[in-house]
Amino acid sequence: MTDYHLNINGKPHIVEGVEDSTPLLWVLRDTLGLLGTKYGCGIALCGACTIHIDGIPIRSCSFPVSAVDGKEIRTIEGLAGNDGALHALQQAWIASDVAQCGYCQAGQLMSAAALLDENPNPSDSDIDEAMQGNYCRCGTYNRIKAAIHTAADNLSVPRGKS
Amino acid sequence: MNKLSSGPVSSTSSLEALFDEIDPKGDISLPANIQMDRRSFLKVSSLLGAGFMLAFSLNKTANASSSAGGLELNAYIRISPDGSIFIFSKNPEIGQGVKTSMPMIIAEELDADWNDVSVEQSPINEKLFGRQNAGGSRSIASNWDTLRKVGAVARHMLIQAAANEWGVPAEECTAEKSHVLHARTQQKSTYGKLANKAATVPVPSLVSLKLKDSRDYKILGKRITGVDNHALVTGQPLFGIDQTLPGMLYAVYEKCPAVGGTVESANLDEVRKLAGVKHAFILKGNGNVMELKPGIAIVATSTWAALQAKKQLKVNWDESNASNDSWSRLFNQAQHMKNRPAEKTLHEKGNVEGAMQGAAQSIDALYSFHFAAHATLEPQNCTAWYQKGAVEVWAPTQSPGRGLSSVANTLGINEDKVTIHQTRAGGGFGRRLVNDPACEAVAISKHINAPVKLQWTREDDMAHDFYRTGGFHSFKGGLAPDGKIDFLEDHLITFSHDGEKPVIAGAPRQPSHVFPAQLLNNFRLSQSLLPLKTSCGLLRAPESNTTAWAVQSFLHELATTAGTDHLEFLLELLGKPQWLPPKNLYGLHTGRAANVIKLAAEKSGWGKPQPAGRGLGLAFHFCHAGHFAEVADVSVSADKKITVHNVTVVADIGPVINLSGAENQCQGSVIDGLSTMLGLEISMEKGRIQQSNFDTYPLLRMPEAPNVDVHFIQSDYPPTGAGEPALPPLAPAVCNAIYAASAYRVRTLPITKEGFSI
Numbered sequence: 001m002t003d004y005h006l007n008i009n010g011k012p013h014i015v016e017g018v019e020d021s022t023p024l025l026w027v028l029r030d031t032l033g034l035l036g037t038k039y040g041c042g043i044a045l046c047g048a049c050t051i052h053i054d055g056i057p058i059r060s061c062s063f064p065v066s067a068v069d070g071k072e073i074r075t076i077e078g079l080a081g082n083d084g085a086l087h088a089l090q091q092a093w094i095a096s097d098v099a100q101c102g103y104c105q106a107g108q109l110m111s112a113a114a115l116l117d118e119n120p121n122p123s124d125s126d127i128d129e130a131m132q133g134n135y136c137r138c139g140t141y142n143r144i145k146a147a148i149h150t151a152a153d154n155l156s157v158p159r160g161k162s
Numbered sequence: 163m164n165k166l167s168s169g170p171v172s173s174t175s176s177l178e179a180l181f182d183e184i185d186p187k188g189d190i191s192l193p194a195n196i197q198m199d200r201r202s203f204l205k206v207s208s209l210l211g212a213g214f215m216l217a218f219s220l221n222k223t224a225n226a227s228s229s230a231g232g233l234e235l236n237a238y239i240r241i242s243p244d245g246s247i248f249i250f251s252k253n254p255e256i257g258q259g260v261k262t263s264m265p266m267i268i269a270e271e272l273d274a275d276w277n278d279v280s281v282e283q284s285p286i287n288e289k290l291f292g293r294q295n296a297g298g299s300r301s302i303a304s305n306w307d308t309l310r311k312v313g314a315v316a317r318h319m320l321i322q323a324a325a326n327e328w329g330v331p332a333e334e335c336t337a338e339k340s341h342v343l344h345a346r347t348q349q350k351s352t353y354g355k356l357a358n359k360a361a362t363v364p365v366p367s368l369v370s371l372k373l374k375d376s377r378d379y380k381i382l383g384k385r386i387t388g389v390d391n392h393a394l395v396t397g398q399p400l401f402g403i404d405q406t407l408p409g410m411l412y413a414v415y416e417k418c419p420a421v422g423g424t425v426e427s428a429n430l431d432e433v434r435k436l437a438g439v440k441h442a443f444i445l446k447g448n449g450n451v452m453e454l455k456p457g458i459a460i461v462a463t464s465t466w467a468a469l470q471a472k473k474q475l476k477v478n479w480d481e482s483n484a485s486n487d488s489w490s491r492l493f494n495q496a497q498h499m500k501n502r503p504a505e506k507t508l509h510e511k512g513n514v515e516g517a518m519q520g521a522a523q524s525i526d527a528l529y530s531f532h533f534a535a536h537a538t539l540e541p542q543n544c545t546a547w548y549q550k551g552a553v554e555v556w557a558p559t560q561s562p563g564r565g566l567s568s569v570a571n572t573l574g575i576n577e578d579k580v581t582i583h584q585t586r587a588g589g590g591f592g593r594r595l596v597n598d599p600a601c602e603a604v605a606i607s608k609h610i611n612a613p614v615k616l617q618w619t620r621e622d623d624m625a626h627d628f629y630r631t632g633g634f635h636s637f638k639g640g641l642a643p644d645g646k647i648d649f650l651e652d653h654l655i656t657f658s659h660d661g662e663k664p665v666i667a668g669a670p671r672q673p674s675h676v677f678p679a680q681l682l683n684n685f686r687l688s689q690s691l692l693p694l695k696t697s698c699g700l701l702r703a704p705e706s707n708t709t710a711w712a713v714q715s716f717l718h719e720l721a722t723t724a725g726t727d728h729l730e731f732l733l734e735l736l737g738k739p740q741w742l743p744p745k746n747l748y749g750l751h752t753g754r755a756a757n758v759i760k761l762a763a764e765k766s767g768w769g770k771p772q773p774a775g776r777g778l779g780l781a782f783h784f785c786h787a788g789h790f791a792e793v794a795d796v797s798v799s800a801d802k803k804i805t806v807h808n809v810t811v812v813a814d815i816g817p818v819i820n821l822s823g824a825e826n827q828c829q830g831s832v833i834d835g836l837s838t839m840l841g842l843e844i845s846m847e848k849g850r851i852q853q854s855n856f857d858t859y860p861l862l863r864m865p866e867a868p869n870v871d872v873h874f875i876q877s878d879y880p881p882t883g884a885g886e887p888a889l890p891p892l893a894p895a896v897c898n899a900i901y902a903a904s905a906y907r908v909r910t911l912p913i914t915k916e917g918f919s920i
Contacts, residue, residue, distance in 0.1 A: 019467070033406065
């Protein structure tokens with residue numbers, strides 16, 4: 001049992017008395033009440049739990065809290081700006097009406113955000129490669145791809161990232 | 163707890179009843195599920211000056227009970243003085259889009275500005291709301307008339323309120339974008355300002371109520387984005403798994419891996435000592451596999467603590483009445499059964515035996531399909547709080563109404579002591595028609611006398627599903643000298659829990675309606691049964707999702723044998739435009755069928771020469787009142803790797819309510835269908851499901867997903883649902899394309915069983 005100082009979405013959080021092996025997913029959900037990150041498989045195969053650690057997309061269901069002390073954690077709750085302005089991807093997701101059940105979409109958005117941070121103008125195959133770790137059981141892959149292109153186009157207009 | 167039993171597995175008879183409800187067998191005429199008249203409308207000004215609330219009650223019983231004092235209302239509109247319009251959505255949202263599309267219908271007839279509309283999920287009360295299910299693709303078809311009238315009544319009353327205020331005839335007023343207008347005197351008022359007055363206007367006669375002409379639609383038929391989209395992309399807690407109660411504990415529940423097994427003993431004392439564990443105890447179950455199976459509950463201070471403790475759990479199961487099913491054994495038995503006479507004839511017309519003797523050409527083939535799981539991405543879960551003889555439940559369920567009775571039965575209390583709150587569900591596909599997670603959660607909450615969230619692991623979810631049954635179609639088909647079908651026999655080898663009836667969705671519910679039986683002179687559908695204990699259930703487009711594949715593949719075999727182009731063969735078979743029995747919206751119309759097939763051919767470039775190793779495959783299916791044709795464009799390599807380049811979907815579901823939602827359902831159905839046919843297989847040995855997570859049950863990923871083109875033929879028939887009927891034609895379209903590309907006939911699902919991969 002250890003206390004952890006976590007930096008989540010730009011804010012410090014102290015998490016007390018957590019088992020070192022606890023996956024970050026359950027710390028976020030049960031301890032901190034950040035419920036946007038989802039449990040899907042527990043073995044890093046479905047991508048529903050995707051978050052960023054120092055900008056890198058990881059599967060939080062299989063990433064112990066002991067490995068993230070002091071690192072910058074970003075979850076779906078922190079994808080929009082502090083003023084609530086939506087990320088270009090969130091705007092594109094709404095406008096393209098991507099979601100069906102919507103359960104996977106937080107993870108999809110976090111994978112897509114990491115992709116656009118690395119590669120502002122991805123090709124279809126770049127998107128396939130970056131998004132292949134994220135299942136959509138409802139099958140919205142066509143729309144996810146289209147929304148990523150839309151967001152990339154909107155971000156390339158010189159007005160900076162949200 | 164009542165009906166304690168350690169006896170054998172009970173049947174899924176209440177699931178059959180639900181199947182009847184969502185997919186009626188009889189020759190029903192159409193779906194108007196509510197007979198409304200003026201007296202069934204209640205208008206309520208809930209608080210002085212708080213605006214206008216319109217509700218309608220289902221029947222006179224409900225009306226009487228509400229006038230007796232209780233505010234028991236069903237779907238309604240509430241308009242606040244500030245102009246905001248609240249529309250309640252009564253059916254569960256599982257990703258099929260009804261939380262957006264059903265309110266759209268009300269808003270259209272209300273002439274509301276969609277930007278003013280907020281949608282709220284209604285409470286669960288079937289007595290007042292009628293059917294509250296997500297199943298059978300029936301939300302739109304069943305509620306179309308009702309929802310239009312609700313909107314129109316409210317519009318009429320707002321117009322009347324304005325006319326009274328302005329001293330002008332109501333007939334001279336018009337409504338537009340949440341305003342009433344009077345052109346001659348150039349007066350205009352918002353719905354918000356009129357709301358309080360509208361609440362005092364008499365409810366109009368429904369007979370004289372004029373519904374809008376579809377040409378005047380401003381909302382219906384447009385691309386309207388989902389009402390929860392903003393909440394979804396910002397990670398708001400919408401789902402069952404996101405529910406949190408004060409002082410809530412976290413539970414897991416371990417059941418025997420072979421269905422029917424009971425708990426003999428477990429190392430509970432050890433488990434209770436583990437970090438974070440508050441309780442560990444045995445529940446005996448209530449004898450109904452759809453409610454509470456026997457098992458061990460572990461309750462802890464966090465999900466992770468509960469999951470860790472579950473790994474330390476050691477159980478001795480009593481498997482004396484448990485399933486010992488072996489898929490490999492059953493599969494082999496079926497191979498022998500196909501050569502024996504069928505046990506029972508389900509439907510016969512003409513003279514199949516005679517036709518077999520005289521056919522110019524005949525072929526036979528065995529089509530085999532494996533069991534499949536639902537694998538909703540949100541694993542089963544439920545949050546419950548039992549207090550003082552009553553229970554509140556927060557459940558991601560497709561059948562909340564049946565949830566009330568299942569929960570009440572599990573706890574041995576009356577249904578009026580059960581409250582179910584609908585949450586958004588992370589996929590349904592039929593899994594959440596069964597409320598077993600809710601029954602487990604309430605039983606655990608009662609035992610510990612505290613609020614609890616029950617979380618199934620992915621492994622629990624895969625091991626304790628109600629599976630889509632596997633099965634076998636042994637076909638014989640013959641051609642007359644002119645190349646037309648002379649006879650068709652389908653010997654269905656399926657499974658039975660009781661030795662008499664097929665498992666749920668194991669056989670067609672209306673054998674006489676099986677396509678193309680109604681169009682043939684000589685047809686026989688027969689059945690043989692293999693014993694099974696594994697639980698079966700309803701998976702998206704139940705029964706159709708496998709029958710369409712077998713039948714549409716074998717029809718292509720017959721077309722190929724006849725040397726006839728598949729498109730021509732199907733159109734010839736359909737013949738002249740006519741309704742087939744039951745000759746209503748839930749019957750196949752050969753003209754609608756031919757239209758979707760022809761347009762699918764046209765849009766996909768049917769008939770154009772294809773490069774070597776590439777081909778187009780066509781399939782048609784009618785179910786859930788939807789006529790669907792699909793063409794798959796597929797390449798096959800020498801080592802049996804396939805690439806699905808594109809799928810064309812053409813649908814006739816009448817006028818489309820939400821173009822965005824309907825298109826999304828069709829695209830998703832294609833991806834879902836492809837995912838399942840390619841490599842998804844549930845098998846069991848010693849009664850245990852052999853697949854446990856996505857490593858052994860791998861869904862389709864983005865790089866393998868084809869582009870899906872969707873086209874709607876917006877016919878003038880009443881609108882029907884899009885959640886299911888786009889799925890069944892996908893598998894045969896792909897298999898027919900594989901044949902066109904490679905001359906290899908796939909007769910097993912998933913196709914990985916025949917060496918294919920993607």
